Amino acid sequence: MVLPQIAIGVGAASFWRGCWYILDDHCYPNHPQASAAVCLGAGSLGTYVFTEHVGQPYLRLGGLAVSCVLLWRGTWIASDQVYEAVWKASATDAGH
Secondary structure (H helix, E strand, O other), X not given: OHHHHHHHHHHHHHHHHHHHHHXXXXXXXXXXXXXXXXXXXXXXXXXXXXXXXXXXXXXXXXHHHHHHHHHXXXXXXXXXXXXXXXXXXXXXXXXX
């Protein structure tokens, strides 16, 4: 019975990666601060709306999944921006 859990894990990771790459290409790709702000705002709003106001389980699950990716991505980009401002180096450079 391990195969279904592996399939779910692979599916979740693929969904997450696909959403993230779409956002990389379309959500202010050349403006990380704006991208972080939009992702954090949309993810927060989506979490509220899909938690409190959507009753259909599959619509709720899909909306919360996208909202989670938005929140994670916004947090990630914002933390990279803070790191770069403080340390004057890219968070993705070797040794950082």
